[in-house]
Amino acid sequence: MQKLVAIDLDGTFLNENYTISSLHADTVKKAQKKGAQIVIATGRAQFDVQRLFHDQDLSAWVIGANGATTYDPDGTLTLPLPLKTVYAKEIVRWLAEENYYFEIVTDKEIFITSNAKQLLEDEMDIVQQADKEEMKKAKERQLGQANMKEIDDYMRVFQAEKDIYKVTIVSFDEERRRVAADTLGKNDLNLYSSADFNMEIVDGQASKGHALKKLANKLDIKKDDIIAIGDSMNDLPMLEAAGTKVAMGNATDEVKEACDYTTDTNEENGVATMLEREILKRKD
The missing domain is CATH 3.30.1240.10 (Hypothetical Protein, Haloacid Dehalogenase-like Hydrolase; Chain: A; domain 2)
Incomplete structure (x- = not known):
């Protein structure tokens, strides 16, 4: 069954230097090769995410501006929600x-x-x-x-x-x-x-959770097959939309309480640890 994995950026996919580690990048590519749909969900603008992707030759869906924009892996804006x-x-x-x-x-x-x-x-x-x-x-x-x-x-x-x-x-x-x-x-x-x-x-309709639900519907992926990982309060709507909720080791207490389990910190490549467990080591 195809999985949709929503990954927060700052404090989650990025380290404390605001860069993507080679381990995080390599593990995402392995998960994609296994059929997982990866979406980066962030408050940042999509073009800022692409700048970060460039150094690691990454490509993925991007939910930007806290759910106000969704871009496909080719960089096309598909689900816009501009401010009035x-x-x-x-x-x-x-x-x-x-x-x-x-x-x-x-x-x-x-x-x-x-x-x-x-x-x-x-x-x-x-x-x-x-x-x-x-x-x-x-x-x-x-x-x-x-x-x-x-x-x-x-x-x-x-x-x-x-x-x-x-x-x-x-x-x-x-x-x-x-x-x-x-x-x-x-x-x-x-x-x-x-x-x-x-x-x-x-x-008012924009949130990481709302955008993730719309993307899952577009890709015909059910909630049980959505995995989300984050560290901050603005990640809670995204986590609520997922069947499997994962907190970073550096997440707030509120986020950890809302999740099924806690992985390693962003400095310890916690996203890679989660992808190994949820995607790469699974037989189904």
Whole structure:
């Protein structure tokens, strides 16, 4: 029976240096040769995932932007769920007025305003309650994404009539993140956190779980034949959609409690351990 394996990216498939280990890459390729359908499910944009794939010559389905996009292994967008324009405008207008760092994510680029980098630097200088080294790593992660473009005025994105799949907020100030969540939260929107210090806003129907169910239906794969593995709270909808739920060794306690078992950490190649158990060593 064909299996569909959904794998989270940061904290799961990636190590602490935000790269894919050769063991993880090789084990995925072996699982694919055995007939498994592999999907990377992440808050990142698909083109950023492809940048990571390139070094290891990988190809897979990609659920990006926390379920707002799904791409086939050839890179074709198949199941889009863009933000409603009226909501996207409200969100970015408020963020700009309140001097938040934010990213506007389309299917081709990540747009930031020309003062965005300085906003992150200013927060790092002001905020005392967060670890300085962790803030530095978070800043490098955000600014190291693929296809980032600076613009003078965020309205240029709307004038170009581009579909917006996600707006990402990064703040090192816990209170500012809470205020943003309280202000921008709506019934027609989903808010996720996929990394320290960030918040991601997508369409209300978008989640890794919803996208995984639609992909499974497209591939005619039943829930019992879906395996999902993750480490963070935004992985819970994806794990709920799977017949076999696996937590990383570095997962939060809530994720571990929701799963059938816990594998090794991302630094210990926990995805490879899971694929060996669930795909490569199985006789069926």
